[in-house]
Amino acid sequence: MSRKVIEAVEQLAEPILDEEGLELYDTEYTREGNNWYLRVYIDRPEGKVDLDDCSRVSERLGAELDRVDPVSGQYFLEVSSPGAERPLKKPGHFKQALGKRIFLTTYEPIDGRKKFEGTLTRYTPESLTIDLEGDPVEIPVDKVAKARLVLVF
Structure with a gap:
């Protein structure tokens, strides 16, 4: 419903x-x-x-x-308004967030962790890549539990 x-x-x-x-x-x-x-x-x-x-x-x-x-x-x-630290749920949200700092959690560990914060450098409907201070991590989109922009001062 x-x-x-x-x-x-x-x-x-x-x-x-x-x-x-x-x-x-x-x-x-x-x-x-x-x-x-x-x-x-x-x-x-x-x-x-x-x-x-x-x-x-x-x-x-x-x-x-x-x-x-x-x-x-x-x-x-x-x-x-969705706010400065707006949630990222739809493909368009992730595309708009390319080059920006995001925080996300996953349903299961990836490379031994479930929390990631870094710059979103790539997005496809299947996966996204976050640059964690020079260490890129690829995350399958279906493993993302929650994602949002991070307000950077």
């Missing part, structure tokens, strides 16, 4: 985001305690998302969700 909700929400969100000059970064529909949360993460191809962007999209998307009603039951709608 969760996948169907996400797909329906994304179909409603895309035209709104196109009109606003924004793009859909990610969507989550998750239960936390007794409450359900529908989280829509938006991004701007050139620049940053601000509070006004989030408010406008939330208002417009909320109206569409009320009209179409693709989600049964009550939930909280949250619209926000």
Whole structure:
């Protein structure tokens, strides 16, 4: 059910985001305690998302969700930026992160470890390469549990 909700929400969100000059970064529909949360993460191809962007999209998307009603039951709608240390989930996320510092964990050890932080130097749908201070490590994409950008000062 969760996948169907996400797909329906994304179909409603895309035209709104196109009109606003924004793009859909990610969507989550998750239960936390007794409450359900529908989280829509938006991004701007050139620049940053601000509070006004989030408010406008939330208002417009909320109206569409009320009209179409693709989600049964009550939930909280949250619209926000994915943030500076944004999660990397989709192929496009990894492609945008090429040349940047990332942190990832794997489901099972690779070269004796499950945590990696370094520069993402290569990405294909099958594997990615992280440069760990001059030591490149190739990691199969299906072994990645979680990945995110690392904020570098």
